Amino acid sequence: MKKRVKLLVPEASRNMHLPDVVVSADLKEVGTPTGGTRRCNLTGCTGTRIAVRWEDGQLTYPCTKGLDQTDPSKWRIIDHMTTEKRQFYQARYIPDFSIVRLPDGRIGWITGRTTTQGHALVHVDRNLAAQVKLSEQLELVKWGAQLAWDELERMEVEDV
Ligand SMILES: [Zn+2]
Numbered sequence: 192m193k194k195r196v197k198l199l200v201p202e203a204s205r206n207m208h209l210p211d212v213v214v215s216a217d218l219k220e221v222g223t224p225t226g227g228t229r230r231c232n233l234t235g236c237t238g239t240r241i242a243v244r245w246e247d248g249q250l251t252y253p254c255t256k257g258l259d260q261t262d263p264s265k266w267r268i269i270d271h272m273t274t275e276k277r278q279f280y281q282a283r284y285i286p287d288f289s290i291v292r293l294p295d296g297r298i299g300w301i302t303g304r305t306t307t308q309g310h311a312l313v314h315v316d317r318n319l320a321a322q323v324k325l326s327e328q329l330e331l332v333k334w335g336a337q338l339a340w341d342e343l344e345r346m347e348v349e350d351v
Pocket residue numbers: 231232233236237238239254255256257
């Protein structure tokens with residue numbers, strides 16, 4: 192007989208210690224961990240993202256590698272962006288519905304790698320798409336699958 196297992200949260204972080212509160216880098220805002228966790232989505236980062244609900248109702252996911260945990264009950268956000276690695280791939284290797292950055296800085300979602308001969312489309316606006324060569328290097332902002340995962344995580348957190 193097989194057990195049915197819910198696999199929305201990585202096994203390793205299921206029983207991790209969470210603080211009572213998380214404070215912003217400027218110490219002005221206080222948030223509360225909701226209990227939701229997931230692996231960090233930055234390339235090469237082994238940290239865990241913890242879901243934090245702030246006083247204004249916003250939900251964010253700071254990474255444990257970007258948190259000062261000196262006080263086990265009160266973690267403080269420190270700069271994490273400096274450790275973020277930018278990822279570049281040829282357009283042909285980026286799955287549809289991923290979010291990418293064009294060389295001119297505009298951000299959009301990519302489609303059509305298989306339907307448009309030799310080109311992909313990067314939709315930067317409701318009515319505007321840039322045509323890019325499949326061999327062109329684009330900065331990957333978020334994999335399509337990661338967006339779906341984020342949505343699942345958001346739904347799970349809000350269920351509680
Ligand atoms: Zn991280």
